[in-house]
Amino acid sequence: MSTSPDAPLPPALDVQALSVRYGRTSVLEDVSMAVPRGSVFAVLGRNGSGKTSLLRCVLGHRPAAAGRVLLFGENPWTRRTALMERVGVVPEEPNAPAEMTAEQLSAFCGRLHRRWDTDAVVERARRFDVPVDRPFGRLSKGQRGVVMLALALGHAPELLLLDDPTLGLDVVARDVVFREVIGDLADRGTTVLVTTHDLRAIEGLADRVAILHGGRMALVGEMEKVKHEWGRPLEEIFMAVAGGGASAPAGEEVRT
Amino acid sequence: MSKVLAVAARELRERWLLLPAGLVFGFAPLVLPAFGVDRAVMPFVGLVGTALLGLTAAVVVGSTMLARDATSGRLGFLFSRPLSWQTIWGGKWLAALLLVTASGFLAAIPWMAAYPQPKGGASSWPDALADPRGTLFFVLLLFLGIGVANFNATAYRSRSGWLAVDFVLLLVAAWAVRRYLGPLVSLGILGSSLASTWGFLPLLPLALAFLAASAAQVAVGRTDVSRAHRAMSITFWAIVLGTLLLAALRLAWAAHASPRDIAAHRASFEPSGRWLLVSGESRRGGTAAFLMDATDGRYLPLGIERPWWMVGMAFSADGTVAATPSIRSGSEGWVLSVFDLGPGPLAGRDVVLESSPPPRWGSMLALSPSGATVLLAHETGASLFDLATGRRAATATTTGWWRVCARFLTETTVRVWLRPTAASPADFPGARIRVVDLEADGTVRTKEFPLLVPGKGRGEWAVERSTVVDATGRRVLTGDAGWHLRDGATGSLLATLAESSDRVLATIAADGRILLAEGAGARTTLRVFSPDGVVLGDSLIDLVPAGLGLGPEVSPSRVAVHGGASFADGETLVYDLTEQRVVEALPGLRPIGAGWGFESSPPPSRATASHVHFFVGGGNLVRIDFATGARRVVAGPGAQPGERISLR
Numbered sequence: 001m002s003t004s005p006d007a008p009l010p011p012a013l014d015v016q017a018l019s020v021r022y023g024r025t026s027v028l029e030d031v032s033m034a035v036p037r038g039s040v041f042a043v044l045g046r047n048g049s050g051k052t053s054l055l056r057c058v059l060g061h062r063p064a065a066a067g068r069v070l071l072f073g074e075n076p077w078t079r080r081t082a083l084m085e086r087v088g089v090v091p092e093e094p095n096a097p098a099e100m101t102a103e104q105l106s107a108f109c110g111r112l113h114r115r116w117d118t119d120a121v122v123e124r125a126r127r128f129d130v131p132v133d134r135p136f137g138r139l140s141k142g143q144r145g146v147v148m149l150a151l152a153l154g155h156a157p158e159l160l161l162l163d164d165p166t167l168g169l170d171v172v173a174r175d176v177v178f179r180e181v182i183g184d185l186a187d188r189g190t191t192v193l194v195t196t197h198d199l200r201a202i203e204g205l206a207d208r209v210a211i212l213h214g215g216r217m218a219l220v221g222e223m224e225k226v227k228h229e230w231g232r233p234l235e236e237i238f239m240a241v242a243g244g245g246a247s248a249p250a251g252e253e254v255r256t
Numbered sequence: 257m258s259k260v261l262a263v264a265a266r267e268l269r270e271r272w273l274l275l276p277a278g279l280v281f282g283f284a285p286l287v288l289p290a291f292g293v294d295r296a297v298m299p300f301v302g303l304v305g306t307a308l309l310g311l312t313a314a315v316v317v318g319s320t321m322l323a324r325d326a327t328s329g330r331l332g333f334l335f336s337r338p339l340s341w342q343t344i345w346g347g348k349w350l351a352a353l354l355l356v357t358a359s360g361f362l363a364a365i366p367w368m369a370a371y372p373q374p375k376g377g378a379s380s381w382p383d384a385l386a387d388p389r390g391t392l393f394f395v396l397l398l399f400l401g402i403g404v405a406n407f408n409a410t411a412y413r414s415r416s417g418w419l420a421v422d423f424v425l426l427l428v429a430a431w432a433v434r435r436y437l438g439p440l441v442s443l444g445i446l447g448s449s450l451a452s453t454w455g456f457l458p459l460l461p462l463a464l465a466f467l468a469a470s471a472a473q474v475a476v477g478r479t480d481v482s483r484a485h486r487a488m489s490i491t492f493w494a495i496v497l498g499t500l501l502l503a504a505l506r507l508a509w510a511a512h513a514s515p516r517d518i519a520a521h522r523a524s525f526e527p528s529g530r531w532l533l534v535s536g537e538s539r540r541g542g543t544a545a546f547l548m549d550a551t552d553g554r555y556l557p558l559g560i561e562r563p564w565w566m567v568g569m570a571f572s573a574d575g576t577v578a579a580t581p582s583i584r585s586g587s588e589g590w591v592l593s594v595f596d597l598g599p600g601p602l603a604g605r606d607v608v609l610e611s612s613p614p615p616r617w618g619s620m621l622a623l624s625p626s627g628a629t630v631l632l633a634h635e636t637g638a639s640l641f642d643l644a645t646g647r648r649a650a651t652a653t654t655t656g657w658w659r660v661c662a663r664f665l666t667e668t669t670v671r672v673w674l675r676p677t678a679a680s681p682a683d684f685p686g687a688r689i690r691v692v693d694l695e696a697d698g699t700v701r702t703k704e705f706p707l708l709v710p711g712k713g714r715g716e717w718a719v720e721r722s723t724v725v726d727a728t729g730r731r732v733l734t735g736d737a738g739w740h741l742r743d744g745a746t747g748s749l750l751a752t753l754a755e756s757s758d759r760v761l762a763t764i765a766a767d768g769r770i771l772l773a774e775g776a777g778a779r780t781t782l783r784v785f786s787p788d789g790v791v792l793g794d795s796l797i798d799l800v801p802a803g804l805g806l807g808p809e810v811s812p813s814r815v816a817v818h819g820g821a822s823f824a825d826g827e828t829l830v831y832d833l834t835e836q837r838v839v840e841a842l843p844g845l846r847p848i849g850a851g852w853g854f855e856s857s858p859p860p861s862r863a864t865a866s867h868v869h870f871f872v873g874g875g876n877l878v879r880i881d882f883a884t885g886a887r888r889v890v891a892g893p894g895a896q897p898g899e900r901i902s903l904r
Contacts, residue, residue, distance in 0.1 A: 061478050081338050095330050111258060111262040112259055112339060
């Protein structure tokens with residue numbers, strides 16, 4: 001897809017009527033959302049709500065059964081290789097090769113990306129007290145998450161995808177991830193798409209929020225607007241939408 | 257390319273322990289002799305160890321490189337980087353090939369160094385490695401080992417419904433290999449040299465299928481192992497079944513050869529020259545055989561499986577019945593395919609012969625003049641069967657290896673002359689002939705008479721060629737230290753026609769006169785004898801100087817004398833026994849035979865002496881009616897297209 005120099009840049013991520021199926025099982029149905037450049041977008045949902053499937057489509061790991069996904073205006077299923085130069089990923093389960101140390105992993109990734117800052121990767125890992133000379137498989141889960149985050153940022157991506165990045169992190173590390181890393185990236189204009197269960201931490205960081213429920217988009221909109229319309233904190237909104245604990249405000253328009 | 261190497265290097269780093277493991281295996285044959293194991297078997301132990309190590313390495317690498325990495329999420333790490341699927345797939349395969357090869361070589365080097373084999377020896381490793389066939393075979397095994405392991409691991413880890421599909425298609429493929437690919441190789445349809453020296457090449461599409469399947473697995477399945485399994489299976493089975501479909505089509509194409517497609521090498525026919533069995537190398541590959549009507553070109557394909565090859569086809573002298581082993585023949589015994597050649601559409605039936613050993617080389621089949629009974633002779637005896645029922649009427653057993661060298665059949669009796677062959681036990685006291693008479697009422701009589709000396713060429717074909725029976729069955733010519741006319745029943749010597757049987761051929765015409773041929777080229781001498789062995793005259797003829805042949809009697813008192821090193825440069829002269837001169841020349845043609853040990857046609861008799869014979873030349877089989885002079889090309893590129901018929 002090409003754009004003229006004067007045309008507005010497409011959103012970092014544009015999802016339109018996306019459906020994903022595993023065999024006959026539908027895990028996402030008619031999901032639409034757009035992530036503007038420079039925003040911090042939180043995707044919330046209970047386990048099995050379809051968050052990871054959404055990210056797999058966004059990353060070009062699987063095609064859409066129906067609908068459309070555009071990453072920087074391009075189809076990630078067909079243009080994945082080029083797009084991954086602009087995207088950093090922290091998966092829910094750290095998946096780097098177990099026998100390699102953080103230093104070796106950084107060197108390995110440095111051979112794969114056009115631009116790569118090995119020093120920054122190692123420095124970021126050290127800031128979280130991760131031994132960079134220890135094989136990845138012998139690190140704690142929290143340390144592995146930190147290494148994955150550092151590796152995701154090594155090529156200064158325009159879009160960072162975080163799939164529950166604080167899972168397994170202690171309170172301090174979790175705070176660092178949210179306040180320092182995500183906050184810092186947002187300040188520098190990096191687009192962040194994050195799925196998390198840590199609603200309180202993300203509430204103050206994300207400027208947009210979406211809630212997936214049962215494979216469908218239950219709510220999507222700007223964070224402040226959503227909170228204002230619902231008149232409740234994010235956690236209560238989430239419970240109302242995804243947990244069935246409270247009713248929606250009268251005349252609510254889910255998409256805001 | 258650098259990204260491929262980066263991915264490969266990472267894979268190697270993960271599995272580097274395979275390399276020292278290979279080295280440890282390689283030292284085992286060096287250590288084992290200390291524990292009393294015979295040093296002589298160490299190269300074999302080393303070879304087995306290397307093979308096991310290579311197999312283990314292939315399984316380890318193949319089962320983890322994609323399937324495990326997909327289920328553990330490791331593929332996601334690579335797919336989240338700017339790596340194309342080709343880079344990921346190529347890097348992983350490169351590492352796998354390097355690991356298996358390197359570990360195998362490391363396992364081989366110590367014992368190969370300790371037990372060197374001389375270059376040029378029967379099992380020389382340097383020669384084997386330098387041989388392109390050996391190298392290709394090794395590479396194929398490499399790809400197959402890794403590919404099979406990857407396929408199985410992916411199928412196992414996905415546990416999707418495609419596992420059942422794989423299993424069903426595996427059974428289908430196994431059946432198709434046996435049904436289509438096997439005959440292509442074993443029957444030489446892909447080329448006999450291909451089958452003997454490159455017989456493993458059918459593994460090539462299999463290896464390519466595994467390779468392509470793994471590519472589809474990565475390209476389409478990416479990080480989803482179920483989706484990967486589906487893509488892998490579809491690709492793999494498409495290639496495998498597509499290849500087998502091609503094999504089936506190739507086989508069908510070969511099986512649908514017509515007589516126009518063959519270069520005839522063998523033929524046998526009934527005396528009227530209408531029906532014949534013709535076989536030869538087919539332009540469509542392999543060998544094809546047809547039962548055909550030479551008068552109008554109709555033909556019945558006899559299939560690509562070749563039970564007829566061993567014994568040919570027997571015709572009754574009256575031309576109404578033909579018989580050949582059915583493909584149903586096997587270890588249980590003989591099943592005859594019997595053809596009714598009478599008026600009306602060609603009909604066939606199978607007849608199971610009672611208590612008969614299975615057909616094999618050296619078996620002999622002959623029909624009585626009307627086709628009512630059938631003679632079956634083999635290495636342990638001879639039996640007479642009723643052709644309508646397959647019941648055995650009479651049988652004579654022999655010990656040792658005897659081969660029928662002549663036979664004479666009437667409607668109710670059979671006389672066979674047997675000679676011990678080169679395969680006989682050494683305790684045969686000199687050369688002899690055994691005469692066996694079988695009668696339809698079960699009577700069996702056996703006599704033996706000695707020959708003068710064993711004679712030359714006691715091979716099976718030479719035995720057949722050195723005994724000739726006359727049209728009455730009462731006299732035989734034997735080639736034993738000369739050519740001798742003997743009483744057919746007792747072996748009594750009636751006359752000596754030649755003092756040597758070396759390079760002398762003999763035949764008996766239907767009227768009993770005898771013709772001997774000796775020499776070659778312009779010095780070919782023909783000598784005619786009366787039925788009692790009295791010399792009637794000599795002639796010197798000029799013939800192609802190689803491959804002297806005598807017979808058949810193409811018309812009463814006229815015998816074909818032929819020469820030529822091959823069918824391509826053959827020449828036939830028709831010699832008249834009465835006029836004692838050449839009466840006709842057939843340049844470029846030679847009589848076609850039925851093959852070593854087979855008769856082209858039932859023995860001549862005064863009643864059934866034929867005017868029709870078949871000759872080959874220029875790649876064609878030509879039917880010549882010597883009564884009318886009519887010629888017709890019945891097989892080969894010059895033949896008119898004939899109708900393909902089936903049995904009624």
